[in-house]
Amino acid sequence: MIQLYHFPLSPFCRKVRLTLAEKKLDVELIDEKYWEQSSEFLRRNAAGKVPVLRMDGLTLSDSSAICEYIEETVPEPALMPRTPEKRAEVRRLVAWFDDKFHGEVTSKLVYERINKKLTRQGYPDGTNVKNGVKAIKFHLDYMGWLLDQRRWLAGPDLTLADFAAAAHLSCLDYSSDVDWNRNEGVRDWYAKIKSRPAFRSILADVVPGFRPAAHYADLDF
């Protein structure tokens, strides 16, 4: 059985969970209080971060390394295109969300509102929240611009780029930080991805003490 050490509201863990589910790989989810940095956890991943995946007798870490490993060993259904050029575009967008979007939006909103309280690091920083609220608009517009030209974010097919983006947006949707009226193309894209069977486990997530937005699990939001 594949095992994933994870935290429910981690976009990096969600990207891995979506990838596993799309490939129809059953996984045992193990909640990891990563902020406690237990010595057992640090033995699994010296970086002290989730996700950590146990699969094929290996202990894998870093969400992109994990997703590429799954894609290489379980190629169907494909989540990466066939040409180097198109793969570069997928990887560029995965990095866009996991690096830029994460730094400018997810860490400024979800982490300030939820993770900080959960890990007893104090109250949300108002400036961070304000900057996050501003930055998400730019990102939704950029996604809308991509989706004007493409069926999915990186091209005609669903790829890891869509899962990276959906992983972040679903965390932000949990904390009511997404204005779905801003861009119709983005809302339609999210409705499509949200209705996939792979998304079910994510819509069922609950973080004790933090209720999700009312429409969080609603496929008709």
Place this chain on the structure above:
Amino acid sequence: MIQLYHFPLSPFCRKVRLTLAEKKLDVELIDEKYWEQSSEFLRRNAAGKVPVLRMDGLTLSDSSAICEYIEETVPEPALMPRTPEKRAEVRRLVAWFDDKFHGEVTSKLVYERINKKLTRQGYPDGTNVKNGVKAIKFHLDYMGWLLDQRRWLAGPDLTLADFAAAAHLSCLDYSSDVDWNRNEGVRDWYAKIKSRPAFRSILADVVPGFRPAAHYADLDF
């Protein structure tokens, strides 16, 4: 001709330069004052970051997407191992340096001492510098631990993981932030990588107003 829009002391650009040079691909380096965020630059990469590579008629961004593209289209000499398991280890370590090491060390030392002044964002933050000085010790020890068991960081062969690590350490060496006496294994590894022809252009880098450490370009440091 391949063109790279870069900043000399960017570890992400250096990783790409090392990869290109190892593959014996000639490149025209174009200095990019990325912090000015010119509209022309933002058209090339909406993320507003270096490196940006022009190759095969494409405009590519994100350093890892770029390096994977080069590896896929110019496979020799190989910088990625052949099995998914070993590739996952390379990608884990590339992310270790570009994410964790970058956040805990490079951004705390090189960016505080050099980039901040260059981009007129004020003086180094003493707490950041102190934390960076502390964190680099842990990372050098971790590298030393890996190199006790392996010839190169990810295994028996030189890979992108070594270039990611060397890219960061070479920037920190420029700002005199590496104690090469801390770990003999790490020093020997850096001496090996520094003497490769691919490293020459990096050792010749000069950022006006900031002298490199006296031993920076010395192969016998």
